[in-house]
Amino acid sequence: MEEREVIDRCLKGDTDSFSFLVTKYKKLVYSIALRFLNDPYLAEDITQEVFFKAYRKLILYDSNMKFSAWIGRITHNTCIDSIRKTRNYKIVDSEDTVIEDYDEPTDELVIKKERKEWIEEQIRKLEPGYKTPLLLFHQGGLSYEEIARSMNVPLSIVKNRIYRARKMLKERMTEYYGEV
């Protein structure tokens, strides 16, 4: 089923069709929310909230924009609102929410896990304005143009923010692990 068709159905009152979009984008939304809120339970609540908001605002969705870009912006705004309300920045171990691949050798797995934890922490530390575009690019698979359109900022700003985010991460990585 095409996304456009699903959206049309939802707009005609077929609420159940919306589950298609939830299934398709829940990981992206949750991924952004988790990196903002550092709490898997809160991130899940925010994910629900984001989809609820998206459903209610579906009439405003511009089909020239990718749905992932649109929902990414809603997630970004909802997370910022939530942080403002709760001022919650605690770090919670989210191990139990992730599917691990246990077929790899243990030492490699340990290194990989350690590096993954490190990058998770660094991403969490990024400013929201850097974090969301970076996640939309790497996890949402969106282009710079799509991110710029969804966040309603010029393309140059998005490129610059993503570049600066990566540069910060690269510097921290070099500092932490030494020259690779």
Next chain:
Amino acid sequence: MHVKERDVVSYLENSLTDKKQKSMDKHFSVCALCRSKLRTWKTLYDTIETLDFDFKLNGLEDKVLRKIKTQAEKEFEKHVAPKLSASNLVFFLLLIFTASVFFTPVIDIVNKITQHSGNLMLNQGLRWLNEVKWHAIDFIGKIQAAEISFLFLSAGIMLMVGGVYLYIGNKPFQKLLKN
């Protein structure tokens, strides 16, 4: 000359022209410093790619749909099927009363018509027509004597009182008063 950091990023993302991409390939093959830069950036990209994405979010669809449906039901109750509150009841009673004041002369005539519908033969019919005529004259007379305007005035006052009562009964207005 060494490769700029931004160009390394563009190289990794394959967003350079073929010519530039090839020239950078060539440079990396001879320059150890730039090769090291490329390796660091590549490691960063690979590390970002390890970020968790395959989350278990079982049943999220049901939760979202339940929330949407519950909210829709609440809104339906609020906007489409309002509960019969005391203020609403008073308002509707006032409306009915006002309507009956407005239409009493008409209702009278309709009553006469229905009462006499079976006796439309000659005398009865003529008498009935005569009564209708007098009712009509009486009604026109009331309008001319501005008595009807008193009815309109009282009905208007009642509508206004009902409206104010209904408005005071509204929650947003009560909140406003509390604040």
